[in-house]
Amino acid sequence: MDALSRERIVAAAVAILDTAGESGLTFRALTERLATGAGAIYWHVANRNELLDAATEAVIAPVVKPVEADEPADGIRAIALGLFDAIAEHPWLATQLATQLSRSPWGSVTPRIFESIGRHVSAMGVPKAGWFTAGSALVHYILGAAGQNAANARVLGAGGDRAEFLAAASAAWERLDPEEYQFTRAVGDQVREHDDREQFLAGVDLVLAGIAASR
Amino acid sequence: MDALSRERIVAAAVAILDTAGESGLTFRALTERLATGAGAIYWHVANRNELLDAATEAVIAPVVKPVEADEPADGIRAIALGLFDAIAEHPWLATQLATQLSRSPWGSVTPRIFESIGRHVSAMGVPKAGWFTAGSALVHYILGAAGQNAANARVLGAGGDRAEFLAAASAAWERLDPEEYQFTRAVGDQVREHDDREQFLAGVDLVLAGIAASR
DNA sequence: CCCTGGATTGGAACGACATTCCAATGTTGG
DNA sequence: CCAACATTGGAATGTCGTTCCAATCCAGGG
Known part of the structure; x- marks a missing residue:
């Protein structure tokens, strides 16, 4: 039995x-996968929330590494796509990042995302007074849109393909009152x-256009 | 004892x-406040999640009522501010809306928000192909920024005032590696x-500028 | 080499929770 | 007034996060 360590526990959690999914992360599942007891896990991590935070950080950290790009906008697009893909691959990130943003905004992961995007914002020549607004608009759009994309993918689920999902979504929309939801x-x-990725990038470009316009 | 009804239960939940907060909404708290048993509540409500959804809808519905405005942009600003205030008054909305967006995006509340904003987007003269991008950018920024604002207010908590919060936030930021988080x-x-509301509106205007630029 | 103190482990025990079940009570139409 | 049905209150159940503790491991000093 390899030594239990925080890293092994976090990897198992991911x-x-x-x-x-998030509701599947129980201490029972952890003890079974790691062939140990709950007490051993608690010796390495404080509680379930800390473990969720650590799992989030472990998965996000590689994405927010500094990116070199000729144009600052390209750097932003690269980070945005990295987050998009990470959230698509780990759908639980959507809820987790949103919760972390609105529970303890100055935790560990969220500022890292903000910083990695912000670097490029300041490089775009935005006046300092507009940095917060520009950075916030980008980060909130990126996390929100990527999360929604992951949710769509999840509804699609393991079984069906894209056509099946679109049919289900259409059906749901047809049921909406046509007058009230036109x-x-x-x-x-x-x-x-349209392709999901392209649509996502179009949103990023829209916000970038807004930043450029108010510069 | 007045007749138990779905409305009374939802009001108690709110x-x-x-x-x-969200973790405080237990069936024990509900049965005590309503002076009844769990079984009685379950006769009116399917489960805790449905109750959370109903509470969210009850609080959001008044905000997404149609708004008449001379300029479409003003209508968007009015709805955005309504959501901002609702989320500030009911901080649990931030997590709840985010969760609902990334769990079942086509539930009941989220499309209503999307629709109420979208109406004004189409009135802005955006070409139809850009409707989804523009609406998404607005909704994600609004919900994300309002949620973060509510989180800040919560950290501030019942006790302190704004100066105290800013001191705490400063202290947290000073602890960040100056190099890594410049x-x-x-x-x-x-x-x-800056005033929180103005800062929020500046973000809305930034996205609106992006929409106008790509029109 | 052993022994002692701290580090680490495994699992039992606990309390809170959401949900289910059921007996009891209210209500209503024939 | 009496059957069917609607509604209620609370006890029972199983799962979960967390705490607690006895057992085991390990390293360093005598």
Whole structure:
């Protein structure tokens, strides 16, 4: 039996989260996968929340590494896509990052994301007074849109393919009152034809255009 | 004892959520406040999640009522501020809306928000192909920024005042490695001097500028 | 080499929770 | 007034996070 360590526990947590979602991360699942007892785990991590935070950090850290790019906007797009892919691959990140943002915004992971995006914002020539606004708009759009994309993918689930999902989503939308939800329904038709990644990048570019316009 | 009803249960849930947060909403707290048993509540409500959704809807519904405005942008600002205030008054909304967005995006509350914002987006003269991108950027920024604002207010808590909070936040930021977090730290200085609401609106206007630029 | 103190482990025990179940009570139409 | 049904209150169940403790491991000093 290899020595138990914080890293091994966090790795096991990520694996469980990936296959069973946030509600699947129980101490029972952990003790079984690690062939140990709950007390041993508690010696290395304070509690379940700290473990969730550590798992989030372990998965996000590689994405927010500094990126060199000719254009600052390209650096932002690269980080945005990295986050998009990470959240698509680990759907539990969406809820987790949102919760962390609105529970303890100055925790460990969120400022790192903010910083990695902000570096490029300041390089864009935005006046200092606009840094917070520009950085916030980017980060909130990126995390929100990536999370929603992951949610769509999850609804799709293991079984079906894209066509099946779109059919289900269409059905759900058709059920909406056409009068009351005319915008949402009109948008549904547009979305079906576009690639998720491209659509996400279009949103990033929209915010970037806003930053450029108010510079 | 007045007749138990779904409305009374939802109202009690909102009251509990406001004073004790999401983790405070237990069936024990509900049965005590309503002077009844768990079984009675389960006859009106399927489970805890449905109750959380109903509480969210009850609090959000008044905010997403149609708004008439001379300029579409003003309508968007009005709805954004309504959401901002609702989330500030009921901080549990931040986590709840984020969770609902990334769990079942096509539930009941989220499309209503999307629709109420989208109406004004289409009135802005955005070409149809850009509706989804523009609406998404707005909604994600609004919910994300409002949630973060509520989180800041919560850290501040019942006891202290704004100066105390800013001192605590400063202290947290000073502890960050100045080299590694130079953008975040620079931004902290800017933020201290500005009104939260104005800062929030500046972000909305930034996204609106992006929409106008790509129109 | 052993022995002693701290580090680490495994699992039992505890209290809180969401949910289910059921007997009892209210209500209503024939 | 009496059957069917709607509604209630609370006891029972199983799962969870967390705490506690006895047992084991390990390193360094005598």
